[in-house]
Amino acid sequence: MQNIIEPFITSAPGKVIIFGEHSAVYGEPVIAAAVSSLRSYLLVTQASSPNVIELDFPDIKFDHKWSYTQDFFPSSATSTNGFDLEKCRKIFVKHNQGTTDLDLELEDELTQYIDTIIKNTLTEEKKQFHYYAALCFLYLYFNLCPQVSGVKFTIKSNLPVGAGLGSSASISVCLTLAMCKLGGILSGMSLSEKDKKMINKWSYIGEKCTHGTPSGIDNAVATFGGAVLFQKQVDGKNKLEVIENFPQIPMILTNTKIPKSTKKLISDVRKLCEENPKIMKGILSSMGYIAETGASILKKFDAQTSLPQLIELVRINHGLLVSIGVSHPGLEKIKLLSDTLKIGGTKLTGAGGGGCALTILLDHEEDRLKIEEFKNTLHERYGYDNFDTDLGGTGSCFIDLSKKNGGEILNAFTENSAGDQIFTPELLQLLQLNTIL
Ligand SMILES: Nc1ncnc2c1ncn2[C@@H]1O[C@H](COP(=O)(O)OP(=O)(O)OP(=O)(O)O)[C@@H](O)[C@H]1O
Numbered sequence: 001m002q003n004i005i006e007p008f009i010t011s012a013p014g015k016v017i018i019f020g021e022h023s024a025v026y027g028e029p030v031i032a033a034a035v036s037s038l039r040s041y042l043l044v045t046q047a048s049s050p051n052v053i054e055l056d057f058p059d060i061k062f063d064h065k066w067s068y069t070q071d072f073f074p075s076s077a078t079s080t081n082g083f084d085l086e087k088c089r090k091i092f093v094k095h096n097q098g099t100t101d102l103d104l105e106l107e108d109e110l111t112q113y114i115d116t117i118i119k120n121t122l123t124e125e126k127k128q129f130h131y132y133a134a135l136c137f138l139y140l141y142f143n144l145c146p147q148v149s150g151v152k153f154t155i156k157s158n159l160p161v162g163a164g165l166g167s168s169a170s171i172s173v174c175l176t177l178a179m180c181k182l183g184g185i186l187s188g189m190s191l192s193e194k195d196k197k198m199i200n201k202w203s204y205i206g207e208k209c210t211h212g213t214p215s216g217i218d219n220a221v222a223t224f225g226g227a228v229l230f231q232k233q234v235d236g237k238n239k240l241e242v243i244e245n246f247p248q249i250p251m252i253l254t255n256t257k258i259p260k261s262t263k264k265l266i267s268d269v270r271k272l273c274e275e276n277p278k279i280m281k282g283i284l285s286s287m288g289y290i291a292e293t294g295a296s297i298l299k300k301f302d303a304q305t306s307l308p309q310l311i312e313l314v315r316i317n318h319g320l321l322v323s324i325g326v327s328h329p330g331l332e333k334i335k336l337l338s339d340t341l342k343i344g345g346t347k348l349t350g351a352g353g354g355g356c357a358l359t360i361l362l363d364h365e366e367d368r369l370k371i372e373e374f375k376n377t378l379h380e381r382y383g384y385d386n387f388d389t390d391l392g393g394t395g396s397c398f399i400d401l402s403k404k405n406g407g408e409i410l411n412a413f414t415e416n417s418a419g420d421q422i423f424t425p426e427l428l429q430l431l432q433l434n435t436i437l
């Protein structure tokens with residue numbers, strides 16, 4: 001089927017978990033904020049042929065073209081081993097009717113169908129490294145816009161991949177938003193609260209494809225932006241409180257660049273819970289109390305008294321994360337140096353096992369020189385980098401390409417280079433100017 005595609009871009013931010021990673025998966029409260037200047041962008045354009053679905057994800061070195069009629073909907077398919085649009089529609093309706101996140105288990109039949117497509121069409125190398133990226137893409141595609149062909153999806157991001165800053169969730173949100181538009185589920189480009197609830201729900205399904213059992217915090221922050229206190233509920237009716245006026249806590253985000261897999265870390269913690277249920281129950285609920293206490297401090301933030309309190313909670317939270325095996329010697333180097341220089345408190349953020357740590361600073365004016373020493377030492381000795389980014393800000397959105405700067409943005413995204421090289425200050429400014437709120 002030939003579709004005329006007017007190019008468009010969707011975007012979603014990464015996140016920083018302040019307190020409550022891992023325990024969030026077990027229904028404990030978790031608090032996180034968007035890092036709105038570190039974002040993923042998805043450009044949708046016409047593909048090279050009307051019969052292909054094409055993806056180009058240069059940041060993870062994954063590109064592929066599927067044939068719509070041969071790989072997705074071959075005419076020889078029977079109702080028992082094939083999929084047609086009607087079958088896709090039924091699964092979409094089933095997922096969409098559910099009123100809670102508990103209804104959102106992946107459908108076995110569709111997952112198996114996609115598994116076969118991936119096994120039949122990707123090279124061994126792509127299967128090894130990109131299986132879950134392909135599963136997330138295809139699961140959302142078969143639900144949200146299976147009638148659409150002749151489309152190319154290009155993702156570029158200035159958010160580090162797999163560093164604990166929610167890159168997978170931001171991708172899932174970008175894909176959901178784009179596919180809802182392509183599939184006619186969303187009409188306008190300005191998102192209402194109701195639209196965002198739907199984006200949140202479907203991007204959670206995308207995260208399930210990547211992680212197995214996510215709590216839902218990462219996609220919630222990528223969708224709604226700002227800062228949220230989140231709690232997964234056993235009845236599936238998750239609590240999500242947007243924290244208004246979230247303070248700009250003085251902090252440093254340090255990226256160790258040590259690769260890790262959130263999926264593996266979550267499953268290692270699950271194993272620990274099965275082996276030591278009583279011990280783990282105590283640790284996870286302590287983490288939950290830390291997040292609750294942290295949220296009440298952040299809601300009435302006053303730098304003088306709140307920073308020492310937050311730093312203490314950071315120390316305890318990190319200690320508990322170490323005890324459940326999700327730190328890494330590379331992260332401990334950051335903690336050790338911040339303790340030695342006495343500039344504040346450091347904890348890992350996100351799933352751990354590598355990736356990023358956040359350091360909440362006690363007095364960033366008084367300790368200016370020590371903070372410089374901290375950053376320089378980590379960079380020179382270990383090659384770590386740090387990010388300057390505000391917390392909170394815009395969540396999921398469309399970028400308008402119809403304005404006069406649209407062509408410049410389009411050119412930058414179609415250039416043949418990986419994500420972070422294209423994000424010049426000029427491009428970032430244009431993207432911000434053209435964001436549809
Ligand atoms: N720029 C990108 N382009 C394409 N896929 C991406 C990109 N960034 C992330 N992904 C997808 O997300 C996966 C990494 O997700 P993972 O959950 O392990 O890390 P994270 O989301 O960055 O960290 P955390 O979950 O701890 O916050 C990649 O393997 C890929 O499938």
Ligand SMILES: C[C@@](O)(CCO)CC(=O)[O-]
Binds near residue numbers: 021
């Ligand atoms: C490790 C985890 O708690 C945070 C990953 O950013 C997983 C999740 O909550 O989905």
Ligand SMILES: [Mg+2]
Binds near residue numbers: 167169218262
């Ligand atoms: Mg992730």
